[in-house]
Amino acid sequence: MKRTASRSIVAVSVLLAAGTLEAARRPRYGGELRIETRATPRTPDPSEAAFLSYVFETLVRLDDRGEPEPWLAASWTHEPARKRWIFTARQNVKLHNGALWAPGLISVADDQPIEKILRDLARPRNAVVVRAEDGSPVGTGPFRIARWEAEKSATLTAHDEYWGGRPYLDRAEIRMGRALPEEALDFELGKADVVEIPITDLRRFRQRGVPVFVSPPSEILALEFEGTLANDAIREAVALSIDRGAIYNVLLQKQGEISGALLPLWIGGYSFLFATERDVSRARQLASPPRTLAFAYDRQDAMMRAIGERIAVNTSEAGITMRPAAGTTADVRLERLPIISRDPWLALEELASLLKIPWPSAAGTPYDAERVLLEGFRVIPLFHLPDAWALSRRVRNWPHLADVWLDARETP
Amino acid sequence: MTFRTKLLFISSFTVAGAVALVTGAVSVSTRRSFERIDRERREAMLDQFRRELDAQGQDVIRRVEKAAASPGVQQIAAGAAEYDRAQAEADAASLDFLDVLQPDLTIISSAHWPARFGYKNDWQIAPEDWNAADAFLTRIPQPEGSATALAAVRPAAGGKGYVAGARRLSPEFLKSLGLAPGLRALLWLAPHEVVDAKGGVRDPEKLDGLIAEVQRSGRQANGVVQWTADRSSSEAFVAFPLSRRGRLMGVLLAGASLREQIALERSILWTGVLVGGSGIAIGVLLGWWTTERITRPVERLAAGARAVAGGDWSTRVDVMSQDEIGELARAFNHMTEQLLEQRERAIQAERVAAWRELARRLAHELKNPLFPLQITVENLQRARHRPEAEFDEVFRESTSTLLAELANLNTIIGRFSDFAKMPRPQFESVDVNEIVRVVMKLHDARFRAGGRPKIEPELDLAAGELRISADGEQLRRALGNLVLNAMDAMPSGGTLRVRTARQDGGVRLEVSDTGQGLTQEECARLFTPYYTTKHHGTGLGLAIVQSVVSDHHGKISVASQPGLGAAFIIDLPGKQGDPL
Numbered sequence: 001m002k003r004t005a006s007r008s009i010v011a012v013s014v015l016l017a018a019g020t021l022e023a024a025r026r027p028r029y030g031g032e033l034r035i036e037t038r039a040t041p042r043t044p045d046p047s048e049a050a051f052l053s054y055v056f057e058t059l060v061r062l063d064d065r066g067e068p069e070p071w072l073a074a075s076w077t078h079e080p081a082r083k084r085w086i087f088t089a090r091q092n093v094k095l096h097n098g099a100l101w102a103p104g105l106i107s108v109a110d111d112q113p114i115e116k117i118l119r120d121l122a123r124p125r126n127a128v129v130v131r132a133e134d135g136s137p138v139g140t141g142p143f144r145i146a147r148w149e150a151e152k153s154a155t156l157t158a159h160d161e162y163w164g165g166r167p168y169l170d171r172a173e174i175r176m177g178r179a180l181p182e183e184a185l186d187f188e189l190g191k192a193d194v195v196e197i198p199i200t201d202l203r204r205f206r207q208r209g210v211p212v213f214v215s216p217p218s219e220i221l222a223l224e225f226e227g228t229l230a231n232d233a234i235r236e237a238v239a240l241s242i243d244r245g246a247i248y249n250v251l252l253q254k255q256g257e258i259s260g261a262l263l264p265l266w267i268g269g270y271s272f273l274f275a276t277e278r279d280v281s282r283a284r285q286l287a288s289p290p291r292t293l294a295f296a297y298d299r300q301d302a303m304m305r306a307i308g309e310r311i312a313v314n315t316s317e318a319g320i321t322m323r324p325a326a327g328t329t330a331d332v333r334l335e336r337l338p339i340i341s342r343d344p345w346l347a348l349e350e351l352a353s354l355l356k357i358p359w360p361s362a363a364g365t366p367y368d369a370e371r372v373l374l375e376g377f378r379v380i381p382l383f384h385l386p387d388a389w390a391l392s393r394r395v396r397n398w399p400h401l402a403d404v405w406l407d408a409r410e411t412p
Numbered sequence: 413m414t415f416r417t418k419l420l421f422i423s424s425f426t427v428a429g430a431v432a433l434v435t436g437a438v439s440v441s442t443r444r445s446f447e448r449i450d451r452e453r454r455e456a457m458l459d460q461f462r463r464e465l466d467a468q469g470q471d472v473i474r475r476v477e478k479a480a481a482s483p484g485v486q487q488i489a490a491g492a493a494e495y496d497r498a499q500a501e502a503d504a505a506s507l508d509f510l511d512v513l514q515p516d517l518t519i520i521s522s523a524h525w526p527a528r529f530g531y532k533n534d535w536q537i538a539p540e541d542w543n544a545a546d547a548f549l550t551r552i553p554q555p556e557g558s559a560t561a562l563a564a565v566r567p568a569a570g571g572k573g574y575v576a577g578a579r580r581l582s583p584e585f586l587k588s589l590g591l592a593p594g595l596r597a598l599l600w601l602a603p604h605e606v607v608d609a610k611g612g613v614r615d616p617e618k619l620d621g622l623i624a625e626v627q628r629s630g631r632q633a634n635g636v637v638q639w640t641a642d643r644s645s646s647e648a649f650v651a652f653p654l655s656r657r658g659r660l661m662g663v664l665l666a667g668a669s670l671r672e673q674i675a676l677e678r679s680i681l682w683t684g685v686l687v688g689g690s691g692i693a694i695g696v697l698l699g700w701w702t703t704e705r706i707t708r709p710v711e712r713l714a715a716g717a718r719a720v721a722g723g724d725w726s727t728r729v730d731v732m733s734q735d736e737i738g739e740l741a742r743a744f745n746h747m748t749e750q751l752l753e754q755r756e757r758a759i760q761a762e763r764v765a766a767w768r769e770l771a772r773r774l775a776h777e778l779k780n781p782l783f784p785l786q787i788t789v790e791n792l793q794r795a796r797h798r799p800e801a802e803f804d805e806v807f808r809e810s811t812s813t814l815l816a817e818l819a820n821l822n823t824i825i826g827r828f829s830d831f832a833k834m835p836r837p838q839f840e841s842v843d844v845n846e847i848v849r850v851v852m853k854l855h856d857a858r859f860r861a862g863g864r865p866k867i868e869p870e871l872d873l874a875a876g877e878l879r880i881s882a883d884g885e886q887l888r889r890a891l892g893n894l895v896l897n898a899m900d901a902m903p904s905g906g907t908l909r910v911r912t913a914r915q916d917g918g919v920r921l922e923v924s925d926t927g928q929g930l931t932q933e934e935c936a937r938l939f940t941p942y943y944t945t946k947h948h949g950t951g952l953g954l955a956i957v958q959s960v961v962s963d964h965h966g967k968i969s970v971a972s973q974p975g976l977g978a979a980f981i982i983d984l985p986g987k988q989g990d991p992l
Contacts, residue, residue: 250495309527
């Protein structure tokens with residue numbers, strides 16, 4: 001009996017403990033999340049900062065695999081007779097000012113394939129923004145803009161009548177234009193819950209047990225040539241002289257991925273087809289006689305500086321001296337370019353636009369387009385890099401802001 | 413240049429040369445003394461530099477050993493630290509350069525060039541440098557070039573790999589040398605990278621020649637560098653190569669300012685110039701006084717000689733000394749005395765000869781009429797015994813003859829009297845061409861006289877008037893004599909040509925004939941009074957011409973050759989001075 005009683009007490013205790021643990025892990029509403037970012041949007045334009053996608057929504061959204069899915073538009077049908085697509089607005093969507101979002105008939109000409117139309121509609125710049133009487137932008141997302149100080153800070157508050165359900169957080173305080181060391185300091189002092197960190201610091205944070213979040217590769221690190229000083233042979237020599245492996249293993253601490261392609265493997269699926277091997281003897285042949293190129297990179301960014309210096313060391317073996325120079329007078333510059341879309345076409349088009357390379361309209365596949373874009377080595381892709389965030393221990397479900405909640409058991 | 417001037421120059425140059433020689437000798441001696449002192453000071457500085465280099469080397473070794481023993485380096489060597497961890501270790505050990513190396517010298521982490529991980533260390537480290545007791549100089553590559561540094565190598569704690577650390581040779585290193593005033597140490601580290609204790613050196617390219625000499629020879633070299641246009645900015649350098657295994661790591665330049673030396677040299681130079689200038693001035697004065705004493709007798713001799721040459725044979729010079737100059741003066745005086753005696757003898761001889769000639773001419777002239785006089789008187793004496801009518805006839809004839817001959821004698825005597833009584837010329841403005849025309853007109857009848865060969869007159873007169881200041885009557889007389897002379901020279905006829913022309917502000921009058929001409933001896937004696945080549949002449953015609961020309965301050969000459977005629981040329985001045 002005593003043994004049975006003891007077993008019962010233990011069983012009850014275990015059940016009570018399990019119940020308490022379950023309660024702690026269950027999302028809870030409320031709280032303020034403090035975020036810091038380097039981004040400096042001047043206006044609440046959805047295309048200027050990622051967090052604004054939680055304020056202004058698009059008709060169509062790309063899922064994690066890059067496939068379009070209905071969002072503010074619940075469905076779409078084709079009218080061949082009138083050569084247009086009709087998009088049906090989602091019901092019961094309320095704007096941040098309490099008004100019902102009733103756009104009426106939404107039609108798009110069918111002069112392009114529907115896939116392309118949907119990808120375009122998924123772009124942040126095509127988000128639904130309604131102008132209030134005072135001219136301020138009003139959205140439909142889970143958060144509304146309560147305060148906006150251009151390039152400095154913004155306060156987002158929960159949209160209680162959000163069609164997808166109220167977000168867990170009451171408020172998100174966002175400090176913008178923060179330098180990485182400032183973000184790190186604020187994080188260490190407990191003044192921020194979420195900060196960006198360089199991927200080169202990932203190991204240090206992990207060694208300390210700090211929760212970090214690493215996204216799939218979201219930007220490309222590449223060399224971009226300008227002017228005519230470097231011809232095709234010189235550019236190819238530079239590409240062949242760079243030891244990507246050493247940079248990846250040591251400087252990037254094996255974060256991201258080595259790549260000779262513009263799109264990362266998870267978006268394009270073919271990046272391994274582009275060569276990344278080093279061939280110094282061939283590079284030396286191509287670079288003969290020795291050349292000097294003005295080389296620009298962001299010397300304030302420790303990672304960029306380290307990679308730039310390493311590239312200069314690599315190319316010097318091939319007889320190419322990369323002399324540090326100001327960005328305006330450079331023959332070649334080391335660039336970080338964002339990959340703004342999970343859709344390969346959208347991402348490639350955006351990269352081509354950023355790199356000012358003519359778009360190969362005849363290309364049948366993203367792979368074909370990329371082959372054309374990279375001809376002549378005007379751009380030399382080096383690595384695809386992820387975003388990395390350090391999180392305070394109370395933050396849960398990052399990075400989807402609408403799903404983030406704060407664990408009350410953890411101190412801020 | 414006069415003898416006095418030459419003597420002055422010689423004495424001045426002698427003084428100036430002596431002063432320059434002394435000044436130069438003092439300057440050279442001073443410069444050598446300075447150079448010797450500077451060389452000693454620079455050698456001392458080099459010794460001090462070597463000692464300081466040793467001390468700094470020991471310090472580097474201590475720092476590298478400290479780094480090699482640090483836990484951080486052990487982590488790096490074990491591959492358990494970030495690739496740029498060496499920077500923190502270098503800062504902790506106060507090293508400018510730090511490489512943590514694998515046993516095969518592959519860089520694990522580099523403090524000064526983090527991007528070089530995975531590459532071989534390039535500090536020219538040889539196996540004997542591992543665990544070497546001493547530090548060594550080397551060139552360390554950097555992104556911006558390379559730096560000269562004092563390096564040491566030690567094994568990393570735990571036996572995995574090595575630690576190579578170094579400190580840059582910098583201005584601070586040179587400051588520690590504590591140099592004497594006027595001395596300066598420079599470090600050439602790379603082209604156009606030269607530092608001294610204060611930092612970078614301006615115009616480092618001025619050292620290129622010296623550095624190139626050190627690079628070429630690999631040995632110590634000397635040179636002087638002038639930093640600015642001012643010569644006192646010059647600095648004498650000894651360039652000492654800092655080499656290792658035949659490779660030049662840097663050059664230590666021990667410099668000594670030449671400012672004081674140049675200032676002293678300038679002072680000596682100016683003193684020399686001052687002394688030299690004073691010497692020259694004194695030399696000039698002394699030379700002037702000396703040469704005055706030496707050249708005055710010589711100048712007197714020269715003046716005497718000029719006077720003798722001018723015709724004053726009575727000139728004498730004072731004999732002021734008993735030396736060679738005095739002897740020369742005595743010889744000069746003796747010479748002029750001899751000349752005077754000889755001239756007196758010549759004049760006396762000439763006078764005697766003239767009198768003899770005059771006597772002969774007078775005898776000849778008087779003899780001719782006297783002989784008929786004598787015959788006539790003797791005829792009268794003989795006719796006294798003849799009948800009266802016959803005597804009367806003889807008497808009339810004889811008296812006529814006597815009168816004629818007496819008139820002849822009177823004429824002869826009158827001519828001589830006229831020559832003796834040549835009047836002084838009365839100068840007035842006359843036209844020479846007009847005088848020529850008048851004279852030629854007077855003799856025109858003679859030119860055309862029958863019974864004798866014809867003489868053709870030719871006039872070649874200058875255009876316009878030829879006015880000069882002259883006595884027209886005397887000029888007509890002289891020209892008439894020359895015309896008569898020419899006519900006499902052409903007994904077989906010929907051409908008599910008279911030409912006038914302007915000549916040096918005066919007039920040239922030329923009378924020429926086409927007669928038998930004159931010998932040289934005749935030409936020489938032609939103007940001697942009473943000399944004539946004619947049987948009936950008195951020898952006074954040309955003498956009168958010469959007298960007239962002389963009274964007009966003119967000049968007469970004759971040009972003739974036997975058989976080719978003769979030409980008498982008279983040059984007369986346009987204006988007359990004081991009358992003779």
